[in-house]
Structure formats: C-alpha cells, structure tokens
Amino acid sequence: MTCHEVTTVIDAYLDGELDADQTANVARHLDTCASCRRHVEEREALSVLLRRLPYYDAPPQLKTAIGRTGRSLSARRRVRTWMAAAATILIAAGTVGGLRSVRSSQETSATADAVIARHVEALASSSLIQVASSDQHTVKPWFQGKLDFSPPVPDLTSAGFELVGGRIDRIGGRTAAALVYKRRQHMIHVFVWPASGNVRASDARTIRGFHERHWTSGDLSVWAVSDVNDDDLKMFAAAYMASR
Amino acid sequence: MSQHTFETVVVPHLDAAHNYARWLTRNDADAEDVLQDAAVRAFRFFSSLRADNPRAWLFTIVRNTWYARVAQREARPHVTEYDEMADPRPNHHPDPEAQLLRQQTVDRVRRAVESLPLDFREVIVLRELEGLSYKEIAEVIGAPIGTVMSRLSRARERLIDLLGPAALPGEVR
Numbered sequence: 001m002t003c004h005e006v007t008t009v010i011d012a013y014l015d016g017e018l019d020a021d022q023t024a025n026v027a028r029h030l031d032t033c034a035s036c037r038r039h040v041e042e043r044e045a046l047s048v049l050l051r052r053l054p055y056y057d058a059p060p061q062l063k064t065a066i067g068r069t070g071r072s073l074s075a076r077r078r079v080r081t082w083m084a085a086a087a088t089i090l091i092a093a094g095t096v097g098g099l100r101s102v103r104s105s106q107e108t109s110a111t112a113d114a115v116i117a118r119h120v121e122a123l124a125s126s127s128l129i130q131v132a133s134s135d136q137h138t139v140k141p142w143f144q145g146k147l148d149f150s151p152p153v154p155d156l157t158s159a160g161f162e163l164v165g166g167r168i169d170r171i172g173g174r175t176a177a178a179l180v181y182k183r184r185q186h187m188i189h190v191f192v193w194p195a196s197g198n199v200r201a202s203d204a205r206t207i208r209g210f211h212e213r214h215w216t217s218g219d220l221s222v223w224a225v226s227d228v229n230d231d232d233l234k235m236f237a238a239a240y241m242a243s244r
Numbered sequence: 245m246s247q248h249t250f251e252t253v254v255v256p257h258l259d260a261a262h263n264y265a266r267w268l269t270r271n272d273a274d275a276e277d278v279l280q281d282a283a284v285r286a287f288r289f290f291s292s293l294r295a296d297n298p299r300a301w302l303f304t305i306v307r308n309t310w311y312a313r314v315a316q317r318e319a320r321p322h323v324t325e326y327d328e329m330a331d332p333r334p335n336h337h338p339d340p341e342a343q344l345l346r347q348q349t350v351d352r353v354r355r356a357v358e359s360l361p362l363d364f365r366e367v368i369v370l371r372e373l374e375g376l377s378y379k380e381i382a383e384v385i386g387a388p389i390g391t392v393m394s395r396l397s398r399a400r401e402r403l404i405d406l407l408g409p410a411a412l413p414g415e416v417r
Contacts, residue, residue, distance in 0.1 A: 010397070011396050011397040011400065012378070012393055015371065015377075015378065017377070017378050017393070042404050043400055043404070046400060046403055046404055046407070047372060049349065049350075049353045049407070050353065050372040050373070050403075051372065052349075052353070053350065053353060053354055053357065053372075053373060054350075054354065055259075055263050055373060056263045056267070056275065057259040057262060057263065058258045058259050058261070058262030058279060059262075059276065062258075062262075062276055062279065063255065063258045063259075066255065066258060066279075066280070066283040067251055067255045069283070069284075070249075070250035070251055070254070070255065070283070070287055071250075071251060
C-alpha cells in the first residue's frame with residue numbers, strides 16, 4: 001500500500017471498519033512508515049482526549065416526564081387523531097416550561113447564595129477593593145480591558161450612596177465586576193456580569209439577614225447585596241437603575 | 245423482549261439522545277427542547293420503528309428535530325456552518341484563574357468540538373462519544389458510508405489542527 005492509500009482508509013482502520021485483509025495491509029505499511037504512524041498516533045491521542053469530553057445525561061425530571069407521557073399515551077393509543085397529537089405536544093411543552101422554571105428558580109437561589117457568600121468573604125478580606133475611588137470616572141475606566149463588558153458605575157451620592165471602589169471578582173464560575181458602595185457604615189456590593197438565560201430576570205430575597213436584589217439592565221445581570229435594611233437596598237436599586 | 249413499549253425501547257436511550265442533542269445545540273435549553281420534541285415524535289412514529297436499532301432511530305429523530313429548527317430559525321443553508329470557527333462565547337477573562345481554566349485540556353477540546361461545523365461535529369459525537377459504527381452513523385445522518393468516513397476524517401484533521409498536532413500526543417501521556 002502507498003501512503004496515499006493508507007491515508008484514505010486510516011480512519012476506517014482505527015475505527016475497526018476494515019476487513020481483515022485490509023487491516024493487515026495497513027498494519028504492514030505502518031510497520032515501515034514513520035510518517036503514517038505519526039498520523040495514527042495523532043488520531044489515537046485525539047480519540048483519548050475526546051473520550052474525556054462531558055457526557056450530557058438527560059435531566060432526570062425530563063426523563064421521568066417523557067416516560068410518563070409515553071405511558072399515558074400508550075394507554076389511549078387507539079385514539080390516533082390530531083387532537084391526541086396536539087395534546088401530546090402540549091403536555092410536552094408544559095413539562096419543559098415547568099422544568100425550566102424549576103431550574104431557573106434553583107439557579108437563581110444558588111446565585112443569590114453565591115453573591116451573599118462573596119459579599120461576606122470580600123468584606124472580611126484585604127482584597128475588597130482593587131481600585132479605590134469615589135469618582136465614577138476613575139472606577140469605570142479601570143474595568144476597561146479587564147472585562148468583555150462594561151459595567152455601569154453611576155454616581156449615587158445624591159441618593160445617599162457613596163462609591164468606594166471596585167474590583168474584578170469571580171462568582172459561580174463567572175467573571176464579574178464588583179462595585180462597592182457605602183451607606184453610613186453599611187457596605188453594598190454590586191456584582192455585574194453578562195446576563196444568561198437561566199436566572200429570573202429580577203427578584204429579591206433575604207438570606208441570613210442579608211438582602212439581595214437583582215435585575216437585568218440591557219444584557220447585563222446586576223446583583224446588589226448588603227446588610228442595609230431592605231428599603232435602603234430597594235432605594236439603592238432604584239437609583240442605580242435610574243442612573244443609566 | 246416480550247413487551248416492546250415506548251418505555252422499554254425508547255426511554256433507556258434518552259440519556260444518549262440528550263447527549264447528542266446537547267452537542268448539536270451546544271446549550272442546555274435547546275437540548276431539552278429538542279429532546280422533548282423528539283420524544284413526542286418518537287412516540288408518534290413508534291409503531292413504524294423496526295426494532296433492530298432504537299438508539300440510532302432516536303438519534304435520527306433528534307437530528308431531524310434540530311435541523312428543522314435550525315432551518316426555521318435562520319434562513320440559511322442548514323448543513324454547514326463553516327463560519328462558526330470562532331468560539332461562540334467570547335473568552336477574554338483577564339484574571340489568571342480564568343486563564344488557567346481556559347488552558348485546561350477538556351475545556352479546550354470541548355470548545356474545539358463545539359467550533360466544528362454541525363455536520364462535522366455530529367459525526368465526531370456519534371463515533372467517539374456514542375461509539376456508533378459507520379453503518380449506524382450513515383443511517384442516522386442519511387448519507388452513504390463513504391460520506392461518513394470522509395466527514396469523520398476531515399473532522400479529525402480539523403480537530404488535530406485546532407488542538408495543535410505537536411501538542412496532542414504529549415498531552416495524553
């Protein structure tokens with residue numbers, strides 16, 4: 001066999017798709033040809049890497065829902081009308097909608113937890129602020145080139161919130177802009193990152209005495225967290241949103 | 245084997261179908277929608293299933309569901325997406341942690357696979373992750389075995405190029 005002939009069947013060879021004779025021919029060629037062997041080694045290495053890729057199992061609730069839909073439809077299988085088909089689709093659409101809202105709610109809680117945990121951690125650490133300034137025109141440009149989005153850094157002094165500074169942070173695997181504002185002795189953290197589909201667009205909650213409010217501004221997700229009272233945080237959120 | 249019901253024949257392959265859908269769509273929400281729609285279709289066509297290979301049959305339905313959506317969503321030719329070589333998610337994390345993460349092999353390989361055109365991506369997934377034979381892949385994608393072989397070969401070449409031919413064997417050791 002020539003190198004060219006080997007090249008055309010090299011994948012079939014590795015995938016066990018050649019018959020015994022062809023396989024033996026390729027193997028003989030490989031014994032004597034370092035260049036073709038190199039191609040085989042590259043492909044084998046690639047295959048090892050590919051087998052480490054994530055395998056995405058179906059979400060268990062979805063599997064259950066499909067199984068259930070299947071069962072209930074088997075029971076009235078003889079009713080083969082368009083209405084039955086339409087009902088099937090409706091049931092299916094319903095489960096997906098339901099599922100997504102469950103997931104969205106879980107993800108929202110998880111994110112709120114993470115945001116509050118970061119708030120507490122950062123306040124206790126020495127790296128709370130990477131750019132210290134009460135001037136929005138110092139803080140905002142600092143983020144330039146460090147993020148692939150531009151967080152709003154409004155001056156909220158007139159509303160009673162003083163800008164302290166900002167830093168880059170990571171929350172739940174995302175890179176976020178963290179802004180720190182102050183009201184009296186209370187610190188307010190604002191975390192900003194590009195919005196993704198799975199979190200409720202806006203919501204508020206109170207966990208362990210911390211208040212958290214988040215909303216979507218354009219294509220950015222904004223999370224504010226503090227131990228100030230909830231009315232103050234609501235005011236802060238309103239002022240922040242209005243400043244855009 | 246006494247009972248060929250939807251539950252005993254199709255439901256066991258839902259994980260594989262979801263995995264395939266996830267690699268086709270590259271996101272969770274679309275993958276779930278596709279699996280859901282495909283399951284509905286699978287049920288409707290269940291009586292026409294010749295029971296020899298329900299997994300490949302389900303893959304075909306998943307694939308048709310997604311291709312139909314892509315065609316509907318974007319009025320562009322739905323077989324190849326050669327313009328997709330760029331990583332769909334921008335990845336300009338400035339901090340060292342993100343850079344470290346980015347360098348991690350699995351992530352790199354995943355992104356390389358996700359950057360492949362749809363028709364290359366699916367043969368890689370069907371062969372390397374699902375272990376289908378060329379004949380089964382041909383059945384799923386509705387193409388001759390020769391096409392499967394050449395597509396797979398080109399997809400692998402592309403991945404080796406993307407991941408760096410020199411780096412590949414070293415990374416495995």
